[in-house]
Structures are given as C-alpha cells and as structure tokens.
Amino acid sequence: DIQMTQSPSSVSASVGDRVTITCRASQDISRWLAWYQQNPGKAPKLLIYAASTLQSGVPSRFSGSGSGTDFTLTIGSLQPEDFATYYCQQGNSFPWTFGQGTKVEIK
C-alpha cells in the first residue's frame, strides 16, 4: 500500500499568515493527489485535485503543487474560516490512502 505522510502534524498560525503543508507518498503517484479540508463534526471538503487543480468554488488563496512523491498545499493568506484539519489523499493505486492530517490552529 502507498503510505502518505503529512507534515507538520499541526501548525499554529495567525490570520494573514502564509501556511504550507507537505505530503509525501511512499512511491510515485504522478499527480493523483487531492487535498481536503475538514472542520470538526463536518464532512471533508475537496480543495484541490490532480495535485494542483482548484475545485470549483474554492478560494484562490488555496493552491497545490508537486508531482511524483512530493506535494504541497499552500494557503496564501490565512482567513478565520481556514482553521481546520487538512488531509491529502492519493488516488493512484488501490487501496487509496489518506495522510494522517494537519491541524491548522490559531496562534
């Protein structure tokens, strides 16, 4: 199975900060990588798919990059509604797998 490792596990930041989360795959997944945002008690929300394509309706302050094994989610200017947990997910080969999550907390 492909292991997805996110870092950091948590990050403390302030409104307006630029935040970067990384996701590393244990083997080449090309660009089969998605990023999700999840708020407590809510379903995940798709932010980015195919490593860098912004899902419709998602603010442009979110961006994704990478290919192969190393990927990045960047929040350009953190807004109050962005404090949440973020997950990456590979869709390259079954079983699909998620990273362990990165919690973005208020500093």
Add this chain to the structure above:
Amino acid sequence: EVQLVESGGGLVQPGGSLRLSCAASGFTFSGSWMHWVRQAPGKGLVWLSHINSDGSSTTYADSVRGRFTISRDNAKNTLYLQMNSLRAEDTAVYYCGRLNRHNSGDYWGQGTLVTVSS
C-alpha cells in the same frame, strides 16, 4: 444541488451486521463512481471501498475486505455498504462520497455514526 444522505448507522454488538445506505440526488448517479470513507472518533480519514458506475468493479481496504461489501442500485440512486462481523475498531462515522474522474471525492454525505459495543 448534489445531495448525499447516509442512513443506517447505530449501535451494534461485536460480531453483528449493519447495512448503510447513501441516497443520492442532484446528479447522474448511474454515471458516477462512488466510495466509502470512515473516521474513528478523534482520528483521521480512512478510505474503505470504491465501486464503479455500473457496479461491476469494486475494491476494498485490507481492514474490511471479506467483511464489508459495497453495492449500488442505480434504479434507486442508492449506494450501500453491508458490514458483517463488526468489531469494536469499526466504530466510526461513515461517509459516502462521489468520485470525480481524478479519483477525488468531490461531494460527501453528512456521515452516519456506527458504534460497535456490547
């Protein structure tokens, strides 16, 4: 508007069975791949299973293969997850989701809680 509504969760004893349903509306269900994902209390997301649009192809995570079965009824616009031989570690919120052609979940249900306990 795309809607996915899960039902069927609840309390079940270890070794018991439960069938989850996911009613879909607002999109062409019969043309969509679907999946199930779960989240144990306070833990991360875990992918469980996928099914293609006509139900002819399914895959499972190792943790549920042989115990869980994904299926669909395109005439009823409904996705199912039959869960047998349930264990305490299956306790989680179960989400159904629609997959886009990039194998990403673009729409999700609200989740249904399954608790396995005696």
